[in-house]
Amino acid sequence: MQDLENIVTRAAAEFAAASDPASLENAKAKFLGKSGELTALLKQLGSLAPEEKKSFGQSINTAKQQIEVALDSRRKDLEQKKLESRLSGEALDVTLPGRGRSRGGLHPISRTWQRIEEIFGSIGFDVADGPEIETDWYNFTALNNPENHPARSMQDTFYVDMKDSGGLPLLLRTHTSPMQVRYARMHVQQFRDKAAKCPPIKVIAPGRTYRVDSDATHSPMFHQVEGLWIDEDISFADLKGIYVDFLRRFFESDDLQVRFRPSYFPFTEPSAEIDLQFASGPLKGRWLELSGAGQVHPQVVRNFGLDPERHIGFAFGSGLERLTMLRYGIDDLRLFFDGDLRFLRQFS
Ligand code: FA5
Numbered sequence: 623m624q625d626l627e628n629i630v631t632r633a634a635a636e637f638a639a640a641s642d643p644a645s646l647e648n649a650k651a652k653f654l655g656k657s658g659e660l661t662a663l664l665k666q667l668g669s670l671a672p673e674e675k676k677s678f679g680q681s682i683n684t685a686k687q688q689i690e691v692a693l694d695s696r697r698k699d700l701e702q703k704k705l706e707s708r709l710s711g712e713a714l715d716v717t718l719p720g721r722g723r724s725r726g727g728l729h730p731i732s733r734t735w736q737r738i739e740e741i742f743g744s745i746g747f748d749v750a751d752g753p754e755i756e757t758d759w760y761n762f763t764a765l766n767n768p769e770n771h772p773a774r775s776m777q778d779t780f781y782v783d784m785k786d787s788g789g790l791p792l793l794l795r796t797h798t799s800p801m802q803v804r805y806a807r808m809h810v811q812q813f814r815d816k817a818a819k820c821p822p823i824k825v826i827a828p829g830r831t832y833r834v835d836s837d838a839t840h841s842p843m844f845h846q847v848e849g850l851w852i853d854e855d856i857s858f859a860d861l862k863g864i865y866v867d868f869l870r871r872f873f874e875s876d877d878l879q880v881r882f883r884p885s886y887f888p889f890t891e892p893s894a895e896i897d898l899q900f901a902s903g904p905l906k907g908r909w910l911e912l913s914g915a916g917q918v919h920p921q922v923v924r925n926f927g928l929d930p931e932r933h934i935g936f937a938f939g940s941g942l943e944r945l946t947m948l949r950y951g952i953d954d955l956r957l958f959f960d961g962d963l964r965f966l967r968q969f970s
Pocket of ligand 1: 887
């Protein structure tokens with residue numbers, strides 16, 4: 623009896639001293655486990671006389687219940703302590719000032735992109751999108767710029783390792799002009815399938831382009847917008863009218879100094895570069911080239927799947943960075959990509 627009371631007291635003391643669930647379970651094993659003290663006393667029951675066995679057995683059971691009650695209550699204590707420490711660790715100080723969120727804004731090039739889509743959309747141009755990793759055929763050959771043609775060197779680019787492209791010559795497109803051919807062929811095919819008369823092709827294709835270029839007016843990654851209008855009677859005069867009207871709406875001014883300068887592209891004939899004079903900023907009064915343009919070459923019209931005797935029109939390819947520089951009077955296009963928030967915030 624004395625022994626049992628002693629065991630119960632020690633068990634309660636050890637449970638109270640256990641500061642975490644693992645040490646509590648160890649303490650439990652010491653008294654109630656297979657080789658625990660109470661279990662050892664139970665094993666002695668067999669050697670007692672029947673009368674003694676009954677009363678001792680009852681005492682052991684009572685002691686066991688007392689130990690279990692102490693164990694259970696300590697378990698609950700520890701759980702409660704754990705919960706309290708978690709709650710106090712995660713406590714929120716609702717009196718702290720909020721973190722605040724600064725408002726983001728559109729990148730100036732994205733603004734230009736949106737304006738272009740809005741203006742051309744309003745005069746019936748469709749908007750198309752195409753791959754930045756392009757085949758050599760669409761980027762050059764289909765644009766009347768065959769392999770080994772010297773005009774290819776005007777647009778040096780980044781080539782994809784042939785091992786990765788299954789032998790198909792792939793490159794980062796140097797301009798958005800491959801979209802002329804992609805869009806026109808899709809358009810022509812669509813109406814050929816329906817045996818219907820092919821309606822005019824009237825599309826712009828804005829997107830990223832790449833070249834081995836880098837200075838204040840050239841970046842290795844830049845944006846162009848391609849424009850293409852093909853019908854039975856679209857002329858260079860339409861190009862001038864549409865393009866100058868676009869510039870007036872883009873710059874919100876009728877007082878623009880625009881220059882069409884003769885140039886050469888294998889995919890247009892005649893060809894021109896379109897320049898605009900800075901109206902503000904450090905380069906005020908200087909001319910900046912905005913765009914290449916021209917009457918689509920008959921060979922390219924043939925590559926569209928159309929008859930150049932019947933279908934004629936113009937195309938242009940303009941730089942979005944250049945348009946943005948002229949709009950805001952910026953003298954170095956690298957500012958657009960440096961990620962300096964002091965610069966970018968001025969446009970949001
Ligand atoms: C072309 O890329 C022709 N595909 C344009 C064209 C389309 C001609 C349809 C005829 C018919 P060019 O290389 O000149 O042409 O580039 C056109 C415009 O892209 C330039 O006027 C300039 O505004 C912009 N541009 C060219 N290279 C860069 C560069 N590295 N960084 C920023 N803008 C550039």
